[in-house]
Amino acid sequence: GKYRVISTKPMPGTRWIRLLTDQNCRVEICTQKKTILSVEDILTLIGDKCDGVIGQLTEDWGEVLFSALSKAGGKAFSNMAVGYNNVDVDAATKYGVAVGNTPGVLTETTAELAASLSLAASRRIVEADEFMRAGLYDGWLPHLFVGNLLKGQTVGVIGAGRIGSAYARMMIEGFKMNLIYFDLYQATRLEKFVTAYGQFLKSNGEEPVTWKRASSMQEVLREADVISLHPILDKTTYHLINKDSLAIMKKEAILVNCSRGPVVDEVALVEHLKENPMFRVGLDVFEDEPFMKPGLRDMKNAVVVPHIASASKWTREGMATLAALNVLGKIKGYPLWSNPNQVEPFLDENSPPPA
Ligand code: GLV
Numbered sequence: 001g002k003y004r005v006i007s008t009k010p011m012p013g014t015r016w017i018r019l020l021t022d023q024n025c026r027v028e029i030c031t032q033k034k035t036i037l038s039v040e041d042i043l044t045l046i047g048d049k050c051d052g053v054i055g056q057l058t059e060d061w062g063e064v065l066f067s068a069l070s071k072a073g074g075k076a077f078s079n080m081a082v083g084y085n086n087v088d089v090d091a092a093t094k095y096g097v098a099v100g101n102t103p104g105v106l107t108e109t110t111a112e113l114a115a116s117l118s119l120a121a122s123r124r125i126v127e128a129d130e131f132m133r134a135g136l137y138d139g140w141l142p143h144l145f146v147g148n149l150l151k152g153q154t155v156g157v158i159g160a161g162r163i164g165s166a167y168a169r170m171m172i173e174g175f176k177m178n179l180i181y182f183d184l185y186q187a188t189r190l191e192k193f194v195t196a197y198g199q200f201l202k203s204n205g206e207e208p209v210t211w212k213r214a215s216s217m218q219e220v221l222r223e224a225d226v227i228s229l230h231p232i233l234d235k236t237t238y239h240l241i242n243k244d245s246l247a248i249m250k251k252e253a254i255l256v257n258c259s260r261g262p263v264v265d266e267v268a269l270v271e272h273l274k275e276n277p278m279f280r281v282g283l284d285v286f287e288d289e290p291f292m293k294p295g296l297r298d299m300k301n302a303v304v305v306p307h308i309a310s311a312s313k314w315t316r317e318g319m320a321t322l323a324a325l326n327v328l329g330k331i332k333g334y335p336l337w338s339n340p341n342q343v344e345p346f347l348d349e350n351s352p353p354p355a
């Protein structure tokens, strides 16, 4: 018989479906109208025979689902996401289900959204757009929507993995910003890039850009003008940005989050935005999606978008394809194309951050 593969959501493109159907799989796509499926909804989908599932980051993949999938003969689960904080990998392992994620294809797309939010915040694009639409523009003025110049300022990257490094390069090359970053691992290629680009600028008679690897996250928070968060979410990064970390940032700093909402204490952030009108944020993710903490939606100094960092057509089709390949490969007896074990931890609990 055919392998039964479930996708809990319709996904962009058709290539991922063909990949599976060409290889003796029957693909069932859940078309339920509700946006977020519950554990019970997914249990019903799995039924008593299911070889693999492609799921979404909004779903809670833990003990209950992995034991059911295993009982149904399931070998593989792939998140259609690079982040996998919604997946209990230990539970999956316990029930013999391999777990996949979809890195790589979303690196540039996500970095581009972080760059967009950085610019939107620094140049107050959304506020200015609202002003125009409200019919308030009655003539050019020297102080109308004055924002920050990025050139020559310092971009701070917290978590310099694939996405953080791609974002850093965009901001450095595009806007001639200096870099300060914090990561457990040295971002050697990024450092080399900044050095080479700095030399190029210098040979052009321009001010060179510089880089610095911070010895603590606090150093980044104190020194950077624009700070973008790119760690994974785990217990070491929960509320990484809180009241204390916000307090040491520059009063006119810009904070961007395209990682996971709980990396930022959103209640503390709202308080900080209220007390510091020149401090601005660009947020793609929220602590209790789809909700925002009280007060956030009224803050003019916040730009908010609904978790769309990986939302380009090419990337979303690529994520769907990679998720399908993960599941297909495992069913066919190959190793996963990509799995969370390849994701580097942000902070190693057993060894202190680099001094
Ligand atoms: C999206 O948030 C992802 O992790 O891919």
Ligand code: GLV
Pocket: none
């Ligand atoms: C602004 O529009 C200028 O011309 O300086």
